[in-house]
Amino acid sequence: MFKSGLIKEYSPVISFGARLLDLCIVVGGGLLAHYIRFGHLRLYDYYEQALVVGALLAAIVLPMFRLYHSWRGKELWRQIWRISLAWAVVVLILVLLAFGLKSGALYSRYWAILWALIVWGSLVSVRIAVRLLFNFMRERGWNHRHIYIMGAGDLGRNVAHQLREASWVGYDLIGFWDDNPKLQGTLVESVPVMSCEEGCRQLESDKKHIDEIWLALPLRAEERMREVLRMLRHNTVNVRLVPDIFGFHLLNHSVTEVAGVPVLDLRSSPMRGLNRIVKAVEDRVLAALILLLISPLMVLIAAGVKISSPGPVLFKQKRHGWDGKPIKVYKFRTMKVHQEEDGQVTQAKKNDPRVTRFGAFLRRTSLDELPQFFNVLQGRMSIVGPRPHALAHNEMYKDQVEAYMQRHRVKPGITGWAQINGWRGETDTLNKMEKRVEYDLYYIENWSLWLDLKIILLTLFRGFVHKKAY
Template sequence: MWTDSVVAGVVDQSTPPWRLRDHKGTVSLVHRVADAILVALGLWLACAFTAAEVSVALISAGLIGTGLFYFLAEIKDLYRPWRTESARVEVWLVLETWLLVAGISLTAIYVQQDAAEYPPDTMLYWLVTTPLLLAAWRWSARSALHYARAHGLNTRRLAIAGGGDLAQHVARTIEDKPWMGLDLLGLFDDEQSDDEQEVEHEPNGSPRGSRSLSTLVDLARRGDVDVIYIALRPGHKERESEALLRSLGDSTASVYLVQDRRARVADGSQGSRQILPNLWRIDVLQRRRLDLGGIQAVSLYETPFDGPDGWLKRLEDIAISSIALVLLALPMLLIAVGVKLSGPGPVFFKQRRYGLDGRQIMVWKFRSMSVCEDGGKVKQARKNDSRITPFGAFLRRTSLDELPQFVNVLQGSMSIVGPRPHAVAHNEQYRAIIGGYMLRHKVKPGITGWAQVNGWRGETDSVDKMGRRVDFDLAYIRNWSIWLDIWIVVLTFFKGFVHKNAY
């Protein structure tokens, strides 16, 4: 088809998977909106205090000032995540940014011949009032977040892989600042000395002790840890670090590599260097920067849908699923009647599958078989499968059996586009033999996906087939954009509904 050549160009799977991106969370989006409002509020208050008329010139000055503030704020990285950094540093950076805005604005205004349109007292009030509003907002927001996190709200369970100086420093930083909202589970290291174990203590004063890296991997696989900081000793072997990262790929935990230039190991005549894993050999997802008390951390396994991107993705899901359910209401009613007449059993088939972060969800489909399997062992549908009803075969060939999943999308357990969910039994089978399989669950499962429009759908009767599907799923997560989602939806109409492997 004409789409084949286009498909190959949408996602270049040879692209290095560690394109460095800034971590933009929900709080950064709120700050952006609040900053624009406060700049406008500062101008309005200045006009009110000086009894100045709100003229077109002053409104233009406000818009230019807002745009200039955004421009300088991006340069100064003002909208980076501040969870692990001091509120004083953040407030000072806000004031410094506005000081530059004031200097540039005053210079630009008073070199013009029509400078009289900008009353000096009004401009002075605006340029002085606005930074106070911005600083007060930032301080209040941080105080509210600190209070909430210190009292158990907006927290994440954290584990640190390592037991040396770097790991100890990170642990102390986190325990000294409960407002970060990081609940430290402990340090995990295979080489920790007795002296280091004696220094370690739980927050209540009892000895923490060191647990092994294999214990950490088990916790991650069970979903008992949300975030893992890799801060291994400088002498840790590269291959061992890579093996740990691959093991953590069998989990839905967010994994960050802590990099400290002070953490060095003697390296003969070459001086000293920090031993880091070779990321070419790791399925890195969404690499982003994070500042941890002055130490840089880079995400290796993280979701692309944190913050504004997550809001955009959810808006896309609600809009498309709502329209689809309205347009498909009558066809779905007719299909429901057909399923009921096709034989005994319920109209809908509900099956447990893994969703976001490996949590179990119930996925809805029109029943297409004479059985409803959802136990510890689920047999995949095969060609000429005797369990498939004649009407069910039609539904499966045309993918009409998937239509009830628009309800899952509207509820929020699924997305329009994402890795297809598999039965829990199949998940447990393949996660044990395919590296990085559970990384698919860093995003919500979808009705359609990048793997499906590339032909990797239907029965996976070999590990190689499932492996190829996982490759495309991970490529989607690495390269996600709203435009990629739209393109996948378009391709679904051409090659996603009917396929030779759909039976």
């Protein structure tokens, strides 16, 4: 567990640390250049201002060059070229600012050139050192990812061969999936070949050990790719397409290269790297502030629930969370204590006799959802995201609504894009659930901090009271 998942598990922390280290290099390089030039570290105000502006520009410009995305399997010279270009843009902006503000005469040219060279050399050296460290770790079995390849034809074998030749990238091929009965049960490139159906069954029983599935099929096999994606619709494993474009000459194409193999991401979560850290900070800070503000209201609601009918104040129910893992969600109890037959979960309907009068008020105003801010602090939920459905509802709809389970690529939320657009409350028709899923997937595909803030703001105006909430 430690060897195979350390880097993957802490990739957001590593990404944040890399950004922080780069900023330290920018400031530290300026201080070192000043010491070399002047023999001391007593900086004038305008030197300090230059270092601060340089660090701010680096924080903005360097991420724009995708320096903090995964460089696994890509050539080192490309990474060096990208960091060199990014730092050159920062230096150019600093020069233009000095020229525009007519402050260039204040600075020593020797210091400025030395600062630029020291920072550039340090940024490049750090990335070379990190690359060597990761190679060292992967040679010893650390930070490996396990994959299946769909397609044992020429393209799939070419991919397998290149992965074997570039073993330092840490991608381990577990097996092939192929529709050819003659290949099934044999070894290709020293790994077993199985049918797609058998592979899906193994994936369900052993999904903790499989990180990705690569589709290495001819471009004409579009329909088969659709079928495979449909077979994988209940699973949140990352799916990549290896396009059969080795013989093409492409210009300005956008493909990810791993060990020299062009791959396209088909399905993945937006909560990776810095995004994951931003989302976590957003959730924890806002949830803590909101709970502090609403704590008196929650005490009053708890008393009202207790008075309205016998039973506990909180209603706890298992729902699916991130990656489809079960979580326990809290709500204020709005129904009389009852037991449903055969573990069924019946949605509340208009004039439902199980709902108390006080509970009906809580449902209409969404005040029954307030305890879920504790779920957010626990890390089980987010403030914004697809609403979590009961486990029984997921089982009911996952085969009726295309890509239904893809909602679980992010944490479930207290409010969401579907809710502020009117798709909340009872889903008594398939069309209503399809529309809710459509809006949930739009949110996942277009996630940003600004979209979250927009949804929170709109929730305050039109997301609480709703006539369809029974």
